[in-house]
Amino acid sequence: MGDFCFSIDEERYDDRHGHVLSLDGWYSHPDRKTYGFELLGDGYDTVELPEIQRRERPDVAQALGCEFGDFLPGFTVQIPEVLKLAEKYQSLELFLRDGEERVSIWEISADELDELIKENLVEYHLDRVEILYDTMLEIQGWVVDQRGSVEVTVHQEDASLLDCRISRGRRPDVVERRNLDEEYKTQEIGFRISAALPEIKGGEIILHFCGDSVTKTYTIDIEELRKQNKPKGFLSRLFGKESVAEGGYEAWLARHKVDKRTLRRQKHSAFAQKPLISIVIPLYCTPLPYLKELLESVRRQSYENWQLCLADGSPDDKAKEFIEKHYGREKRIVYRKLEENGGISVNTNEAVALAAGEYLMLCDHDDTLEPDALYEIVKAINDTGADVLYTDEDKVSMDGRHYFDPNFKPDFNLFRLRENNYICHIFVVKKSLTDETGLLRSEFDGAQDFDFILRCCEKAQKITHIPKVLYHWRCHMDSTAADPSSKAYAYEAGRKAVREHYQRLGIDAKVEMTERPGWYRSHVKVQGNPLISVIIPNKDHTDDLELCLFSMTRKSTYRNYEILIVENNSEKEETFEYYRKLPDRYPKARVLTWEKEFNYSAINNFAAKEAKGEYLLFLNNDVEILTPDWMEEMLQNCQQENVAAVGAKLYYPDDTIQHAGVVLGLGGIAGHIMCRASKEDPGYFGRMISVQEISAVTAACMMVKKSDFDAVGGLDETFQVAFNDIDLCMKFRAAGKKIIFTPYAELYHYESKSRGLEDTPEKQFRFDKEVKRFQEKWAQQLEMGDPYYSPNLSVTEGDCSLRED
Template structure:
């Protein structure tokens, strides 16, 4: 049997190698020097690991302290032990073991034995050498607890085959996956079973962190969003702790050896495809042990993990009937999925404009000159320009390009109404709402967005927008900041990974900005276009939430890059009447969407309070 470090290299070691670059920051070098001055070389390795694995760019305190303050208390565990669920399923936890270090093996088993929810069984398939100390430990536990069952394997069937042997032992209604040297919080199963009280729930997953040698400190928390299909197609963000109904496993089949190296990833796809409802528990309940062996592996020797992950995504896409291409990214363990464009649909690019012809001209020419996708038209909605040169420019640009049409909006300014008017006067089956102060960067930007927008499960697609200095202006919107919404990663460098690499990969958010928003015409009609009560602000977030209310996804595309010279057209909304109007529109938004503001953005995580900024935990 391969070690866990090999089987999951693309997650363990990929992130580790990326984080090694943190050591070369001036602040990190200074910290190491100061540490050596104070402590000489005592535990220097631990200090280096902490520098690498602290989310210093997203968490405001050292995570180990945060975890200690938020883990379950003894009093809470006692209350959980007394609680009687109406649905009391047995949870069968599958663990393939192989020469596991005795200390880690005991900690893993004890963490299951210490659960506040008692109806579980631990199903272990052991492929250890017959004289290995681990077998003696397993026999000890089997003799002392009937809920622990072990099958001693006579051969190595591979990681999938060995896990299937553990699955054969399972008699529970729920199946959970646990690695042989990891451990879990004592309230894990209680929290999981609580979610399964809803009979429609078929899959549950939790947040997790890592524990780091040599002193096993908690680091690198993965605070996950609720189910995000585009994030899952970018990397296995779900990982642990994954629980699924046994009936789903029976339907989709067991672990597949052709996906060894990312067999869990493959199973997660197959199970979530069939699930009626998928629940996420935003609590750190699983701890992934990072040993020296797992962090020192040679990336080139683990390419099979990448390839297995690629196959898992490709097979998933085939099953759901989506034609796409999957590429392994330079970011270890991350994937870039591009979707085949069926036919040659026309994109109607709707651009409101008032004067500012230099901005408009740059925007138009960047698309005309760079875009590899060619079937598009421009609908320029002229609204209350006053400069003579503007109208002269319109005549010139319409003569130069036969796919540009200027239409006139002669009423008062209303961003929503202007765009709705533009849509009424276009004939594309796909719409791109675009600000005049944008500029296309990547030639494939339209194709990237179009392939996603044509998916029937998608409502709208946003892009990665950069300021002129190549820092991020937009990379997704989270609802809740300031009682309304806010852009995430604003001001980060274009090459910054962002929290859990989400700045560099496709994923889902609750909203994207209409400065560059692609949507199908049928979706626009379905939700009634932009709500004209939102004259300047809130209209794009409202539109995205309307599509989500109709069961459609909102996607951030990290590979469609544009410059956005923000607020050049109309100035800032931070002063006087503009500020008052903005506050009034936010109040209308709050009245229309109270639930998400009360319950929290499902594609964010409640462990990040809105008072601290994007992807930051609260201060101590």
């Protein structure tokens, strides 16, 4: 048959729906001949087959280096009732047939078929295998048996059982993704294994998945896992040097926890307002040890005017009996057994219905609080009058022994919230505000808290962030805290929540999911076609300027812009020759001449007065455009309400970060965050890859609204070289405007080649003078710290590592 070739790629068995064996494969004939399929039992008896499913296989076409045209090489052959066939025949053989021509493509004996069926009855997958801080082994996954349930056990190399903690839980995401029967939604097919590394003897452990009819095993190489689990990226910065010097995050947390003496003092604090805080929690099959830890963490609160509202949708009465037995006399705990499980949103709303408090606090059914959590919340309410509050949080291992992954959050940052639900826990809202927003909505289950937070923040008058770790998010299989990819359905709900947020605000925007689970990218429609005036100061360095202009005109997809090149004190004749040729080469460009001494602020103010555009785009001459839609990305943010300026993401030529936003106070005055980190580094909790509000951005690439620029008097000309762009951003913020950083406008920056270094006594004196001027002008803001950068992170390193005590 010449170059005829074929393959059976996968054999799948479905025990529940007709005992069907499915064979997925393909075949290719040089003449693109289409064959029929024939199944024979014991070589002579024809077995009837359902209609064969045919499909394209572009992977096969690529591998073979051919074009199939209308020919469909892929197929799925379904063989029903294979159990009966295994009893009737000693062998089964599948042929491709065309008249008398017949080719065997698959054959199996009865014994082999029996083994194949057993192999397919139990299916498992490990979502996560990780060593935490060289002390704990954490394993998460799922397992199903088509004929019943599966027991999960863990064995040492010598076959003895490993002393570890195994928890089971539901995995509706797996049921949805793999199209399993509905009954699996209520089964505990998920598993979580926690083991202390010192308990493991030898270099391996073996997982046993014991189904009703078959057992499967999986071996984990512990030594290899140790090598693979070295901290990378942000985690290495967060824990690297601290783990040597001071014990890492867990030691940091221990030093910052409230002590018993302080807790006693807090109990007697005399607040002007002592609101009742109603903690609302939906329960569903909550493991009793976790429930006990949660309840005890609430009862230990130093602020005592609280109410715990529990709505239980579990199919059994375990939680009810446990609470009645151990907490029946605690009047602040209100429990209701629901007639049916309505899902997390409905159940949470049922808990809210029990609430009598002035404020509602959302909490998960298996997490824990720091004992001063409510005290800090009430203190903030008294200090700020906030109607929405949130705190920092971290994660705790399933056994409650280890704390990790602290989320030190910025103060309220709406643009950042649109990227990802960074607020999460603890979230507190004034109950009267929910009368306007409504409660949780079932159509957003999986991201119901994100949708609720967005709606509350839209209506809130005052949103306060408490920069303290007051909440511990348990890392287990029913929580996105552990494995974001385990809840894919939740992220689509999150995308819809952000989309509806824009719709409520009347903003025309499309929202898409990114490669990072639970993170979103917004495409806000540019309104109109406004003229953008690109302002580029230049002194000689025509090679740099040429690269800048060439990349801008060749790559930019936005076309309505003008270029103002501000000539200032060039000395080379070839520079002026270059200017003379500019109109022919770059029709959008014109040259303005600054005849006074170099003063960056004055030069740009001079150009801004000559600009015709509605938006000004300050640009260094030593940049190169990388992303074609860079102007649109900046404009879509700059056009939004109360936004005055937008900055871009700049790289050094070696693809490390030069600018991804400025942190006030970093290095004493202000500094670029994550400078010299890898271009691909997502940064601290996605900081480098998120559109977000920020204190300041560099004018090496900064777009501003001309009206806002004029309203604050432009650039302060007392800052001749340094801090003028930071000062401008500070003036915008003082006027109630926002500064935005976008990672989607990307450029190379060949930093400061035009200006040179502070390498003379005169330049150093001028620089010191500008430092002092900035410190005096913005003393209060420097003292308060950057609202978009946690006080718990270093202001000396710039790498988002923990701040030294």
